[in-house]
Amino acid sequence: MNKRRTAAGASILMAGVLVTAGCGAGGPAAAGGDFTDDKVVLALLNDASGVYKDVSGPNSKIAIQMAIDDYQEKYGDEAVVEDIEVTSADHQNEPDIANTKAQELYDREGADVILDVPTSSAALAVATQAKNKKKLYMNIGAGTTELTGGQCNKYTFHYAYDTWMLANGTGTVVTEEGDKNWQLIYPDYAFGQDMVKSFTGAIEAGGGKVAGTIATPFPNDNFATYITKAGAAKPQVIGTMHAGGDLINLVKQYNDSGLKDQGIDLAVGLMFISDIHSLGVEAFEGTIFTDAWYWNLDEKSREWADRFMEETGDRPTYAHAGNYSAALQYLEAVQAAGTDDADKVVAELEGKKVEDMFLRNGEIRAEDHRVIHDVYLARVKGPDDVKEDWDYEEIIKTIPAEEAFRPAAESGCSM
């Protein structure tokens, strides 16, 4: 009896929610004019509490606000829209939550563009919503090449990095520099498998070979035996595709294993400066990885990083810088189009050559919506070379934009 009453209550509640959602959907569209609701809403959807919080998280909202400030300062009275808002939501790295939140943001909060969305499966869910709702989505945090490949669409753009770019940078360059014999250790889920595929392709293209791959559970805290096993095959380099806490576990245990003394290098597939900051440079010294951007690259990036540090107390990762750039380029396109109408903004963005604090030799490719730009191969400094906090990276090579990303012809994207 009691249970039945509860169930009835729940269904009434659910119906209420549906009705509200329906109303919300009608709202913004009814407003008319060049701008829906007479304002532009930028929505940040990312991990606000879990493993990717430090990589992007709430600090990206500050980065987006900086882009809004810069836009308003640049155009002043000339700006086509005065009222620009930024809103945010936590997707907890769950594709189903990301899916619901994306609908809420587009429909109820009147978001004109969703930014970021780490975790590939969550990003693909948001891309689908962007396509359905005909609203923009600019991905920064997720790495899957599917976003600009088989599952690309007119309203989705991919910023910063992807698995092809990481493999091409680290895999190819490390191989070409002489480490031809690889062992790969990867977490046994979509991202890890995708990375192994990309890395194997890049290593073989560079004239090397992958002698073995080892799948590990995810998450995992004990890698000692996996590392011994990979080392027993006497490779020249071990490539790890782990991220976050797993990566830290693996690096600590690699340093303990003595493989470094035997000349077996460690190459890391995906790493953010926040990882180095948390574990310390000693642990990562000499590790080579591909970086989409580094705060201490030059005067321009440094100036922005100083502003970011004033606001947050930390130096930015490339995800923070990517969110800034994506928000800024979106607003520039709105300015050029004179409206927040998605189709017109997309038309402005497509094929545009861009140069900003984050994008060097940047271009928003029209064919697959991959945003290409120069990327960097970095080596982690030794403790003696670190001159200030967060001064962890030595850029050993700049990979030009045209070579850094998968060629549009190979993307398999048709919009």
Next chain:
Amino acid sequence: MNAVLQYTVQGLAAGSFYALAALGLAVIFGVLGVVNFAHGAFYMLGAVAAAVLLDTVGMSLWLALIVVPLLMLVFGMLVERLLVQWLLPLDPLYNLLLTFGLTLLLVDLVKRRYGVSGLPYERPEALSGRVQLGGVGLPVYQLFVIGVALLVCLGVWLLMTRTRVGMIVRAATERPELAGALGINVGRWVTPVFGFGVALAGLAGVLAAPFRAITAEMGSDFIIILFAVVVIGGLGSIVGAVVGGFLVGLVEAFGQAYAPTFAQVLIFVLMAVVVLARPAGLFGREEATA
């Protein structure tokens, strides 16, 4: 052969963390009848405390190995006095829920304060490097972990079998009614025993600090393996917890070496086999688990 030696050391090192923590879980279950779900969070707190003390007051690992377990002892006793004791007369499920809730709370508080990327930890120079043994270099730190774990387990075993306190605790574990009938005040030992169990989890955490990622989530997976350990060893059995801990460590290491994809599954296969053959676990007594 060399590889087998390496895997054995790695297995025993991983097993050391399990054995120490499971020992704490076992004494708590034995005396209070509480399945302490927060044990993983206490392990995490031990590691975080070591990292924070190193960062703020420069406390070395050596000192942390003593100070942090003492802090955790006090913390555990507070948790028992303030929270756990009120639910003891009720269904054990309530304390399971309480400690589960406590886990969520502690993990989130640590995340809020120290972020999610983890904390750095530098081990003392003396514990870095490797010793050569039979042609392979074995990491000094892993050997050190095994040594500490064995010493502590031996100490606890002596405490339990050779002292009056131990006798009372064992009596309270195995025949609480009988112990009470003989005039032993079992209740007096509940708080210190809970604190002691928590301190052991904290000690495992300190030992893990130089070797594993120190993050708010580090206890979340650990606790699952830990439950497998106590089920294999026998709930509430002290010897069972230690043997189970090292056994699971070895299974994990050799699983990783020879069947990497199944390494974690193997632990649970072992658990299922043990439960089928001996429902009370390797060292558990049928009545004790009823």
